Amino acid sequence: MTAEIRQAIIDTAQNEGFAQLGFCRPDSVPEIANRLESFVAQGRHGDMGWMGDRMNWRGNPAALWPESRTVIMLAEPYTPAHDPMQVVGMPDRAAISVYAQNRDYHDIVKKRLKRVGRWMIDSFGGEIKVFVDTAPVMEKPLAAAAGLGWQGKHTNLLSRELGSWFFLGAIFTTLELPTDRPADENCGSCTACLDACPTDAFPAPFQLDARRCISYLTIEHKGPVDEPLRSQLGNHIYGCDDCLAACPWNKFAVEASEMRYAARADLVAPRLAELTGFDDAGFRAHFSGNPIKRIGLSRFLRNVLYAIGNSDDPALLPHAQAHTENDDAVVSDAARWAVGKLSSRD
Template sequence: MIQPDAIVAELKTRATALGFESFGIAPADARPDLPEKLQTALDAGWHGDMEWMAETATRRGSPTQLWPEAKSVILLGINYGPQSDPLALLGQPGRGAISVYARNRDYHEIIKGKLKELAGLLARRSGAEVKVFVDTAPLMEKPLAEAAGLGWQGKHTVLVSREFGSWLFLGAILTSAELPGDKPHAQSCGSCTRCLDICPTNAFPAPFQLDSRRCLAYLSVEHKGQIPLEFRAPMGNRIYGCDDCLAVCPWNKFASISREARLRARDELDGPALADLVMLDDSAFRTLFAGSPVKRIGLHRFLRNVLIGIGNSADSAMVPLIEPHLESDNELVRGAAIWALRRLAPERANTLSQAYLPRENNPDVAREWTVDIA
């Protein structure tokens, strides 16, 4: 029988060849504190309308609840460090800021195949059972990665690595094999609060705690309703996700640009013009974002975000691009268009409200014509 240490050595070598840049192992029961931490967040409502988090809380709190046969969890990371500072786009209000992770192919697709290959090697060498996870199952990868020594959860709740800063995609392999674990990584944020201070919506109730209901990454991607009024101006031109707390982390100075070409920004997704994006129909949207995570939110939620960005642009030349969306069949698009129009051309909005408000049958959209947006 092959010894566990020899199996781990072979796995590390193969993981490196597959493009993984971080590797660590933790016992499946390494974080008995997770169920309580998760329940505290759920009780506070920080998960917003991500009801699946509450529905899977028991399994999410422990790998052994998810899969009782699990003895070890292998955590792997791929660096997706950007080629330039993503915060620079925030100073260009005519362009849309798309989160770094979504500017090319969906990382789930890239990582899952690599994980399956590595898990297959483990199964062949050890005879153990294996299961592969990439952020799509109730598994808390970040605290487990901390237990496996890949890094530590920063005050922004994202995993921070000494080598790659806040730019690591994580994948996990659960196995029934008992493998030697790595030393957990110590929390190394010190007194730094840059990630908390930069948040435009004050989404952190305290260090190491995130209220998703106030997070622009959640609101622009996961939230299915209209963007709450108080967060629209702070949203700026962030049309998909938010990188502020990640990009400002001082540990990023040690991070290199991703070696994985498929994780680097496609030119057309690196700050595209809002004036072009607002004109997309469903076919053009699907074509532009083929293979990207952006495609998953659908055209209407995307246009909602783009129209908020246009409303924050201070560019009255884009008013003619807003007005056709007042006729949209979708209430999210109509509502965001009204807000954008009122921001850029209040007098024009007052005139058009005389025609549109009387025939608006959605009370939430009707309210957009009259609510105080100052």
């Protein structure tokens, strides 16, 4: 009977829009506690103090909800229809991570998970909790344990069937269901993702130092970026897809079925000159419902100004000069740095 329940859950989740799902036990990743402790002890989490908080839950999914018996990990593709690396070669444009080029995935995925979860309760009883990247849950190790893929040398999850471009969601349930075999690691001798990183954020294969990661620096890091790293940010203003895009397994990436993940035309390669004129209200309106909104105007302007400084385009000099006296010290520092870079070119 449990096998029939499992298959019914698979069918329902796929009808809801999830491309793939797998099942594991909450205690199936005992190794992550030591890995997380080492990561934090080395300071590789940077300013993300929350990674050290509630480490007993983050490092032990079984402790997060002791009544749970099965974790269902679900994958939802957001594969881009365009080449995400093309904009990296356009210095007067801004590079925005593919996942942030339209609606915030947290809301979309969580609503899908809740619909599947409610159907599970109505059909089979039990209790459920759903998580999408906002609770102390180690989604990638759990997804690997559930057979969805493996954590590649860039530490992101890879799949033979889905490539790199997919979101993860989790349903913890009190139902005890048959589990899947963990996925095998299939990176081989390839180092494409490591070689693609502009900031050398990987101390070794399968290890990440967030303090050098462009996604961390442009999203999570609140203060000024260390000057030696600023030039390596290029034109990335929110996140970075370089290591994901470099992966050869993307030849198997499946098309995204959710239209709300399709890139907004104005966010694929926006002109840097057009991104420096927002006031707070304009910024919030422009990025309403988009992940970029959460970093706030000041951090956004800081990132744009670093990109302007890296553009080697004197036409952008006035846009940097306009912020040298900004009320936010981090923004004004970024503006003066950009002015210095562009002026030294002359």
